Amino acid sequence: MAGRIVEVEAYFGESDPSSHSYSxxxxxxAVLFGPxxxxxxxxxxxxxxxxxxxxxxxxxxxxxxxxxxxxxxxLELSTSGxxxxxxxxxITRDRDNGVDLTSPRSDLQIRDDGYVADDILITPRIGxxxxxxxxxxxxxAGNPYVSGKRSSS
Numbered sequence: 001m002a003g004r005i006v007e008v009e010a011y012f013g014e015s016d017p018s019s020h021s022y023s024x025x026x027x028x029x030a031v032l033f034g035p036x037x038x039x040x041x042x043x044x045x046x047x048x049x050x051x052x053x054x055x056x057x058x059x060x061x062x063x064x065x066x067x068x069x070x071x072x073x074x075l076e077l078s079t080s081g082x083x084x085x086x087x088x089x090x091i092t093r094d095r096d097n098g099v100d101l102t103s104p105r106s107d108l109q110i111r112d113d114g115y116v117a118d119d120i121l122i123t124p125r126i127g128x129x130x131x132x133x134x135x136x137x138x139x140x141a142g143n144p145y146v147s148g149k150r151s152s153s
Contacts, residue, residue: 002075003070005110006139010138013032032054033056038053039053048087050086053110067081070143096108121139121141125137127148
């Protein structure tokens with residue numbers, strides 16, 4: 001299965017009240033403290049998994065939430081929204097948390113397919129209650145697989 005990333009949100013570690021690492025390092029969020037390129041998977045609302053990738057040097061927290069993918073190959077379920085994306089790929093915390101997304105040996109990988117985006121919109125993040133005005137949501141303008149609000153700020 002393969003999909004192109006069309007929507008993400010950035011979370012800025014211990015300086016970001018909406019980040020899972022805001023209160024410091026715990027057993028649950030340790031992946032966000034590095035090394036970069038590893039999957040941080042969490043369970044939300046008692047029913048959905050969400051996939052993030054650690055993005056900062058080891059010891060400093062930060063991550064990017066994958067909000068939506070455009071299906072490219074082998075995906076029959078919706079990948080619009082972080083919960084649907086994880087369901088479509090069968091991503092779970094038990095199986096995928098901590099996986100190196102940059103390793104060619106990993107079952108779950110991030111790869112560059114050479115696609116160059118024409119228009120990337122930057123908007124405030126959605127689905128959060130703290131630091132709601134921060135422009136940290138990035139999406140491909142006009143892409144039908146983007147989730148939630150599509151307007152720019």
